[in-house]
Amino acid sequence: xxxxxxxxxxxxxxxxxxxxxxxxxxxxxxxxxxxxxxGVPAAILxxxxxxxxxxxxxxxxxPVAIVCDHxxxxxxxxxxxxxxxxxxxxxxxxxxxxPAVDRTLVDRTIVWxxxxxxxxxxxYLSPFVRSRWRQRLGLPSSMTVEIGSNGAHPxxxxxxxxxxxxxxxxxxxxxxxxxxxALGTPVVTNATDAARIGAEASVHLSVATVTEASAVADALxxxxxxxxxxxxxxxxxxxxxxxxxxxxxxLIASLGIGPIEFPAAPLARLDAELEALGTPPRSPVAIRTxxxxxxxxxxxxxxxxxxxxx
Amino acid sequence: MDICVCGAQVPFMRGGAEALxxxxxxxxxxxxxxxxxxxxxxxxxxxxxxxAALAWRMTPIDADLVIAINFPSYFVQHPNKVVWxxxxxxxxxxxxxxxxSDFTLDDxxxxxxxxxxxxDTRALSEARRLFTISGVVSDRLARYNGLASEPLYHPAPLWxxxxxxxxxxxxxxxxxxxxxxxxGLLVDALAHLRTPTRLQLAGRGSLADxxxxxxxxxxxxxxxxxxxxxxxxELVDRYAGALAVVYAPxxxxxxxxxxxxxxxxxxxxxxxxxGGVLEWVEDxxxxxxxxxxxxxxxxxxxxxxxxxxxxxxMGAAGRDRVAALDWAPVVARLTAP
Numbered sequence: 350x351x352x353x354x355x356x357x358x359x360x361x362x363x364x365x366x367x368x369x370x371x372x373x374x375x376x377x378x379x380x381x382x383x384x385x386x387x388g389v390p391a392a393i394l395x396x397x398x399x400x401x402x403x404x405x406x407x408x409x410x411x412p413v414a415i416v417c418d419h420x421x422x423x424x425x426x427x428x429x430x431x432x433x434x435x436x437x438x439x440x441x442x443x444x445x446x447x448p449a450v451d452r453t454l455v456d457r458t459i460v461w462x463x464x465x466x467x468x469x470x471x472x473y474l475s476p477f478v479r480s481r482w483r484q485r486l487g488l489p490s491s492m493t494v495e496i497g498s499n500g501a502h503p504x505x506x507x508x509x510x511x512x513x514x515x516x517x518x519x520x521x522x523x524x525x526x527x528x529x530x531a532l533g534t535p536v537v538t539n540a541t542d543a544a545r546i547g548a549e550a551s552v553h554l555s556v557a558t559v560t561e562a563s564a565v566a567d568a569l570x571x572x573x574x575x576x577x578x579x580x581x582x583x584x585x586x587x588x589x590x591x592x593x594x595x596x597x598x599x600l601i602a603s604l605g606i607g608p609i610e611f612p613a614a615p616l617a618r619l620d621a622e623l624e625a626l627g628t629p630p631r632s633p634v635a636i637r638t639x640x641x642x643x644x645x646x647x648x649x650x651x652x653x654x655x656x657x658x659x
Numbered sequence: 660m661d662i663c664v665c666g667a668q669v670p671f672m673r674g675g676a677e678a679l680x681x682x683x684x685x686x687x688x689x690x691x692x693x694x695x696x697x698x699x700x701x702x703x704x705x706x707x708x709x710x711a712a713l714a715w716r717m718t719p720i721d722a723d724l725v726i727a728i729n730f731p732s733y734f735v736q737h738p739n740k741v742v743w744x745x746x747x748x749x750x751x752x753x754x755x756x757x758x759x760s761d762f763t764l765d766d767x768x769x770x771x772x773x774x775x776x777x778x779d780t781r782a783l784s785e786a787r788r789l790f791t792i793s794g795v796v797s798d799r800l801a802r803y804n805g806l807a808s809e810p811l812y813h814p815a816p817l818w819x820x821x822x823x824x825x826x827x828x829x830x831x832x833x834x835x836x837x838x839x840x841x842x843g844l845l846v847d848a849l850a851h852l853r854t855p856t857r858l859q860l861a862g863r864g865s866l867a868d869x870x871x872x873x874x875x876x877x878x879x880x881x882x883x884x885x886x887x888x889x890x891x892x893e894l895v896d897r898y899a900g901a902l903a904v905v906y907a908p909x910x911x912x913x914x915x916x917x918x919x920x921x922x923x924x925x926x927x928x929x930x931x932x933x934g935g936v937l938e939w940v941e942d943x944x945x946x947x948x949x950x951x952x953x954x955x956x957x958x959x960x961x962x963x964x965x966x967x968x969x970x971x972x973m974g975a976a977g978r979d980r981v982a983a984l985d986w987a988p989v990v991a992r993l994t995a996p
Contacts, residue, residue, distance in 0.1 A: 475780070477752065477803045478773045485764040574798075577805030581780055622716045627777045633767070634709045634774060641710070 353606040356383035356390030356411075360401035366463075367396050367416060370435075373467055373597035377607055392432070392604040398422040407431065412604045416461075420454065433603040434458045435596070440545055459603065461596045464527045464546050468592040471531035473584050473627060474514055476576045482515045492516045493566045497523035501563040517570035520562040527591050530554065530583035535576035537566045546591065553586040554579060616642055660723035660994065661693045665732035667711065668698035674835065675915050676729050676745045678816045679792070683726070683743075683993075686986035692994065701731060703750060705761050705771050712778060726993055727786075734782045741993055742786040743811060744796055746912050751775045752803045753910065758838060780804045790993065793913045793935040811992055814984040815918035817891055823924030823978065824899025826967045829857040829884070830928070830960050831901035833894060833916060836864025840908045844930075844953060846870055848905070849879040851957030854964035858905070861886040861897060898923035903963045903970050907951060910934035918984070921945065921977030926970055928959040945977035 355378040357371070374380045380394065381387060383402070393406045395415045404426065406413050412432035417423060420436060427434075436458050474482070483492060494512045495502045500520050504512045509525055510532075518535040522542050529536050530546075536554040543549075543556050550556040557565040569576050588595075601607035619642050620635075628635050664687070666680040680696050687694035697720065701711040712731035726741050727733035730748045733740075750760035751772050762768050783789060783800070789808040791797045797808045815821075834840040842860055849858050860870070860883070867885060874880040889897065898904070904920035907930035914936040920927050921939065929936045930951030942948040947962070949955035963970040 472773065473777045473780075474773060475776045475803065475805070478769070478776055481755070481764065481769055481772060485769060573803075574801035574805065577802065578807075579805070581805040619713070619717060622713065626716075626781055628774065632770070632774065634771070637706075638709065638713055 351379075353378045353391035353601075354387060354389075355380040355601075355604075355606070356393045357381060357396060358383050358393060358400045358402045358406060359396035361399045362397045364396035366437075369465075369467065369593055370416075370461065370597060370600075373593045374601065376469075376594065377597060377601040391606040392601075394600075398424065398427060403427070412606075414600055414604055420458070428454060432457065432605075433600060435461050435600060437461050437463055439463050440547065457603070459596060459599045461593075462546075462591055464524075465591045465593040465596060466527050466531055466587065467594050468531055468588050469594050469629075471528060471587075472629065473531075473533040473581075475533055476517060476535060476573050476580060479515050479517065483517075486515065488515065491570045493518050493520070493563070493570050495520040495563065495566075496525050496529070497521060498559070498562070500559075502566075518566040518576055520557075520566045527587060531587040531591075533580040533584045535566075535569050535580045536583055537562050537569065546586075548583070548586055551579075553583045661721075662687050662994070663695055663697045663720050663722040663725045664728065665697050665715070665720075665725055665735050666728040667701040667730060667732055669701055669703075675913065678915070679745055679813070680728055682813075682816060682986070683728075683990075686990050687994070690987065690990045690994075692990075697732075699732070703748065705751075705768065708748065708751075708771075708775070709778070712782075724994060730779070733786070734778070736785070740786050741788045741790070742783060743790045743792065743993055744783070744800065744808065745792050746796060747779060747799070747803075748775065753799060776803065780806065788993075788995075794938050795910070795935040796912055811989055812984060813989045814981075814986060815915040815922065817895060817919065818922060818984070820891070820895045821919055821922040822895070822899055823974065824896075826971055826974075827900040827902050828964075829859050829901060830903050830905045830963075831859045831861070831897050831925075832905050833861040833889070833897070833919075834906070834908070835862050836860070836866040836870065838866065839910075840864075842866060842870055843873055844907055844951070844956065845905055846873050846877065846879065846883060847953035848956040848960065849874070849882055850877040851954045852882075852964075853957075853961045855882065856902065856960055856964045857882045857884060859884040859886060859897060859901070861889045861894065863888055894919075895923075898925060901925050902967065903928060903946070903960065903974070905929075905956060905960060906936060907933050907949070907956060908936070911936050914939070918981055921974075921981045924971075924974040924978045926963065926973035926977055928956060928963075930956070939977075939980060941976075941980075945973050945980055 357380055371380050392412045395403045398415055398417045407426055407430040414433035415427055415431045416435040418437050434457055493502045494504045494516045496509050513519055513529045513534050514532050520537045521529045522538055526542055537557050538554055540556050548554050555565055623635050664680050664684050684694045684696050699711055699714050712734040715731055715734040724739045725735055725737040726743055727735055729745045733742045751762045754760045755762040762772050783806055790811040791808045794810045797810050800806050800808050836842050874883045903926045905928040906916045911934040917927050917936045917939045927940045927946035929940050930949055940946040940948055947959035949959055
């Protein structure tokens with residue numbers, strides 16, 4: 350079973366910002382610049398509302414998705430005929446409350462938060478597991494770092510992600526806030542950054558002023574129960590609201606080219622459970638489980654499996 | 660309602676969790692429900708430990724309510740899942756690197772530990788209600804998984820049979836003769852006793868021969884009674900006839916021995932690192948909480964031997980301490996909408 354072809358059309362504007370979405374889509378389909386030599390695509394993705402060939406695509410029988418930054422950018426034809434609108438927004442966006450939204454568009458709009466990251470590429474590391482890694486690496490039993498600030502525990506940018514993965518707690522401001530939360534890092538940030546990503550203080554992260562942040566993080570580092578609850582809360586926020594993988598899945602599902610929602614084949618069901626529990630695609634646990642199951646389900650066809658396990 | 664109590668099965672092993680599951684089924688039936696125990700075999704080595712979790716994940720159960728008791732049964736999926744947690748796989752958490760755990764600091768061990776933590780947190784988060792059997796288990800759940808839970812205390816096995824009896828001259832302890840129960844510590848304490856008090860240990864385990872050798876080496880073999888397996892009736896009698904109960908395991912989840920001792924009107928001597936036992940024993944009120952050294956345990960035993968009236972008084976306080984324990988409110992909480 351081969352993945353469905355998703356034809357890409359663009360032009361006129363720089364579409365490099367869409368690269369993370371295209372990468373995430375590769376889990377579910379084969380995104381490729383529209384090319385007759387590759388055959389007829391299952392659907393078309395326009396990288397902007399002014400993409401070259403969009404009008405023709407909208408007149409075709411193929412489902413069309415359009416990426417835009419503002420719904421007001423869409424032409425009347427696009428509003429009427431597009432199967433899906435992917436709306437890139439800087440923060441939480443309520444399409445139902447947007448006066449620019451034609452009511453019929455609401456159900457066809459997928460919100461893509463610009464801060465979103467691919468959760469599948471960020472393993473959840475609880476404070477306990479972090480402490481085990483520090484033990485293994487010979488690092489201090491308690492370790493606080495600061496990213497994007499000049500506080501008491503600064504870290505060079507090149508070491509930022511690795512530091513976020515093993516620290517006890519972190520002060521984080523700026524673009525690495527969402528990756529930090531995705532890793533399950535107990536995070537301290539300022540009120541502005543928290544609001545920017547829709548995070549709630551004491552549920553997803555801790556909020557403190559610049560002068561207090563270091564001390565708050567140091568205190569969090571020695572409170573494992575609170576740190577673990579915050580780390581998990583932050584991870585869940587990213588999984589629910591800021592996961593590029595969910596945007597990609599919602600897009601291909603809305604285009605009608607995704608996998609069936611409830612796989613019937615035993616191997617696919619098992620694989621779906623592995624994925625739902627957060628098991629990395631090529632982890633020994635996934636491979637062992639699927640091989641054992643395949644011993645009664647017949648020769649394993651990895652392409653039968655759902656999602657990212659292929 | 661129709662209730663499935665879900666629990667792990669380790670073939671040929673029986674302990675507190677098994678008694679808990681069986682007694683919960685009986686209590687649920689007493690409350691007018693239909694209840695059954697559902698168990699799936701489990702192993703503890705890290706290579707295979709995820710297999711049973713996935714088996715639970717893929718096992719469909721038709722019931723009005725499922726109550727999961729221990730790892731990995733809480734991986735069961737059900738729209739009305741309640742967890743009453745006796746324990747997680749402690750070898751991957753507080754027991755890591757310990758003598759009975761294969762979760763070590765190598766690459767694979769760390770990744771499996773990471774994955775198990777994530778799996779556990781997700782599966783336990785699904786529960787409509789999350790209870791534990793003790794504050795100690797709730798604390799671990801908060802520390803390792805960041806999840807809030809409510810301790811729900813229940814009576815120990817033989818609750819209806821246990822009764823106070825005349826204060827005897829021996830201290831008693833029923834336990835599995837395994838490292839985490841620290842029977843050797845009690846034998847060590849014998850060597851520090853000033854009084855001729857005897858120690859009766861009931862139960863079997865891999866340390867039996869070692870304990871005999873230890874007692875001989877310390878010159879206290881004539882004051883150690885290794886009773887082996889004892890019947891329920893004998894267990895009740897041993898409790899009733901003891902001077903006190905000495906029980907100092909390492910970080911116990913709950914500790915039926917403490918509850919049974921109190922139910923039988925006997926004070927309990929324990930240690931500061933004995934976990935769930937400390938939720939019941941109040942130093943100087945219904946027993947003694949020692950620093951866990953053989954000398955301190957021996958001193959506590961000697962105090963009761965010198966003053967049996969003190970043992971009776973503290974034993975009575977212990978009996979009062981557990982007087983409210985009953986299965987009916989436990990079942991009511993677990994089955995509440």
